[in-house]
Amino acid sequence: MYIPKQGEEANLHLAVLIDADNAQASVIEALLAEVARYGEATVKRIYGDFTSKYSSQWKSVLNKFAIKPVQQFAYTKGKNATDSTMIIDAMDLLYTKRFDGFCIVSSDSDFTGLAMRIREEGLWVYGFGEEKTPAAFRNACHKFIRTENLRLEGKGEDEILALEVASEEKVKEELANSENLSKENSGDISQNINKESVKKRFPLALATRAVEESSGDDGWAQLGGFGSYLTRVKPDFDPRDYGYDKLSNLVKARRNIFEIEERPSSNPNQKNLYLRIKIDIKKDK
Structure with a gap:
């Protein structure tokens, strides 16, 4: 079994x-x-x-x-x-x-x-x-x-919405700043944003739960497990709805929410991406 x-x-x-x-x-x-x-x-x-x-x-x-x-x-x-x-x-x-x-x-x-x-x-x-x-x-x-x-843990819907709005405002600010970046910074994660495709507010409550449910004892979740939980709970989840072509780019862009670590893998040419919710976000919940 x-x-x-x-x-x-x-x-x-x-x-x-x-x-x-x-x-x-x-x-x-x-x-x-x-x-x-x-x-x-x-x-x-x-x-x-x-x-x-x-x-x-x-x-x-x-x-x-x-x-x-x-x-x-x-x-x-x-x-x-x-x-x-x-x-x-x-x-x-x-x-x-x-x-x-x-x-x-x-x-x-x-x-x-x-x-x-x-x-x-x-x-x-x-x-x-x-x-x-x-x-x-x-x-x-x-x-x-x-x-x-089986009740929603943490804050009520109004408070969760307020956190999500604050998060979205932060990203809008980062988008505006990214327009001023020089071509030398074209590899920066902010350049992977498709500004016209940002259609939805980032689901902070769902993402927080996905990290909690797919993480180990240390609170860190591997990107693959995190993404699988998201799609099992919300099958229509698509990072392109939030302006990014890949889940990894979406996560890296939300550094106001996630802490990111890249760890070695069995393939020397690849690294595993791990993430966890920032402590201040947890406190707000």
Whole structure:
């Protein structure tokens, strides 16, 4: 069984199965960001009766996060047919042998047997549920994450936005200064900026989390792991939206946010780029 080391790019192929009757739509963004710590969510499915009033909370987030809904009408009033459908689907996916692990999102103990069966196949089982989740299901998982803990850490949205605006103003100032550079400095990173393609505000909160989740104990993250986490959480992330042709150039230009180190690699002609969030940015958070 492959176990990604801390700071190493997580390569697990994961199936994310969500019980709409026993999960909250409000935590789905943070939940998928947590899943990205362990690998790629190759399959994302949610099970429930989406004609019911309770499941309507999910309708607004399914398309946004590319989650496939599996409609299941109740066969008998008071009986939950969703669990059976979700378990059958899980077993079908298990037998394809295309996955390294499963993420089961539910606070229902009915999935204890499923978690144990998946473990018997040597695959990872990550459980996501509320504090009330019975111990039987929690203990059947390799790792269980309480959804109460899946909240945006640090500042609120307004404060994060203020930090991002300040960061953007700093870059605009650097852009203006770069226009005065002589041709002798044409190799400077500022010359790699495509000024007309700067369309979006730099996602400081996402970048901060990406560094934290892909870094080792020393707080330094390798560029490859950092970039992989960004695209797993935000598949449309593209450094060209922020004026740079490469992620490395984007990172190097944001020295007001990142500390940069180039370290030797096995190839003497190449160096590995490492980055971490500056201490003053962490304090602001």
